[in-house]
Structures are given as C-alpha cells and as structure tokens.
Amino acid sequence: MAECKTVTLRTRPLKNGMISFYLDYYPGYREQETMKTIRHEGLNIYIYANPKNQRERDFNTTMYEKAEAIRCRRYEAIVNERYDFFDKRKFKADFLEYYRSQLGKHDQKWGFVYQHFNNFAHGKCTFEDIDVDFCNKFREYLLSAKQLRHPDRKVTKNSASGYWSTFRGFLKILYRSRMIKTNVNDYLDKIETEDVIKDYLSVEELFALAETPCKKLVLKNASLFSCLTSLRLGDILSLRWEEIVDFAAGGKCVHTICEKTKTEDIIPISDEALELIGYSPKKKGRVFEGLKRSWVQQPMKEWIRSAGITKHITFHSYRRTFATLQGAAGTDIRTIQSMMAHKSITTTQRYMKPVDSNKREASNKISLTRKE
16 A cells, blocks of 8 residues: 555545544555554544633634644654654553553453552553663563462462563554564563463263253253364354354364454364254354353362262363363374464473373383383
8 A cells, every 4th residue: 555645634524513533644644563454543522513602712722733643643653663763652652541541452462461560560650651661671570479369368379470471462563553662572581480280070970961960951062062173162152043053074062262362263173062052043142141261260160069069160171071071082282272273282282281190101111111
C-alpha cells in the first residue's frame, strides 16, 4: 500500500443538530502494531451545526482548534515513522495507560501481568522509564511477589516465569511499534521454570469418575469431554455445535479458534466423545449450555471426592490426563502435540513426564542375560 500522503480534518452532520469531526488518511496508513490499514479515525469531538449565541460560537472555535491540533499530531507521527524519527511525545506518554488499553486484545494472563506491573510501579510509569534496569527490577519483584487472588501466598516460580515471558513479549511489540527506542528484551534473562509433576487421572480414576453421578450433569459431560479431547475450559465454554465438522481423515473434529493462543485449531473427536455429548448435526448453539466457570470449584471438587479421588484435580488436569494416557498408550509425541495444538513440542514433553510405565518398559529392553 502507498504511504499516507495527507491527513485531512473532515466533518459529518449528525441527526441531533451537531457536527462530528473525523480524520481522513489518504490513501491510508498501516498501523504497526495490528498491521491493519486505517483510513478514517473518529475524534469524538462535536460542534454545533447552527450556533445560536456567542457561547456556542466560542465553543465551536475551541473544539475546532483541538481537532486541528490532533490532526497535526497524527500527521507528525506518520512523518516520524516514515523517516525513522522517534516520536518524543510517545516517550513521555503514560505507559500504564497504554498497557491497560491493550489488555482487551489478549488473554487473561495479560491482565495479571498488568496488575503486577502496576503494583510494582506504584501506579506511575512513562515509556521513558522502560529500560533494562527498570525491567530487571520488575523481574526481581515477580520472584518475590504475592498472588493477586491469594495475598497470603507467594507467586510460584513457574507462574513468575510465565508472567515475565508475557511481559517480554509485550516489550517486543512496543519496540516494533516504535513506542520504545531500544529492544530492551534482548538484554533480559528469562526466569527458569521448575519441574513440577502435576496431578492427572489414571485410567482407573477416569473410569471411576465416569461412573460417579454429578449434581451438575453438564459439568460432568464437559469434564469427561475434556479428558477425551484435551480441550481447555475456555474452549469448552465457548464450543458451539456448528464448530463440530467433518474431519478430512474421517469422523468429526472441532474446528475453532483457541481462546488461549488465538490460533485456529482442528482437533479430532472420537465416536465415544460424540456419544457423550449427544451429537447431532441438527443441533445449534452452545454444546455445554448452562455450564458456568465457577462450577469447576466446589461442585467439581465434590464430584471428584465422591468418586474416591484424593488428588488435587483442576479442570486443566483433564488436559494433562489426555496427554498422559495417550503417551502411556504408545501414541507418538508428535501426534499428541498436534492433537493438543501445542506450538512447541517442549510444551508437550512437559505433559509427558508422568508416563513412567513406558520408561519402565524401556529400561527392561537392555539386558546382560541371553534370552532363550
């Protein structure tokens, strides 16, 4: 697309007797962060179409001057970007305000990281403050911070690692968008994670859970469906019948946008999983209608206890169960990676560590004794 040549202040009449200002970018410009082409921008500045007195005429003059000032700033920013000048206004701008404005574009973790950073910065930070030393101090803060929801508990090292990784990803975006001068992320060390074996269901425990009644039938079906498909809670909650489509290799699959990664996923569904949810091509709307996120606390814990299971099982444990049982059954790790829609096989390997039965079998394959 051609570079933006002009930024023109234009108006459009409104039905309520006011006039609205907007900017017209010709032939448009590409926003660096989203890579979307912008051609018009509403300013939310309004003037009287037919001012009745001096007060309204003065108001119109003031608002016109403000709109024109914004036009000049927008054009200056475009020129700076075109000729690789750094926009000093951005450097002095409120970093926290900009950070907060980006949260709606990302998953829940971004919100947690923002809250921690806001606490660390005591609610005050400009883009000028974002340097290597300041960011490393935030790294130290995360390693000793308290949990947001449970202030009596410390943030685990693995959670701190995830938060830090998310923050560093944000720094990359800022540098690409020319919001900061230096690619700070290149000078920051990651927080190493710790190996933690989290609970999952064994085959017998999965059988027991399937045989145990639950006060919330939709919760039971959703939980077992997750064990059979590896779908996350967010994807379970949003899953619609229309997203269950024909699979190229036969059978059915879920064709959806993953809530966490915002990527397109195609996950095959077994015949048993389809039977569990009572699949019919005629059905419309949400598959697990009525399911509430809050039910994964007390109602789900009661159901698990009534099945005689004493492990610490969360909804994410069902996803871990899927990976672990698939591995124990001999499914190739690359296949499991694909079915779980992991971008990196390293992530899949973390899920596979509990598969000790395969390790035990492998250890017996080397022997010093001849077999007759």
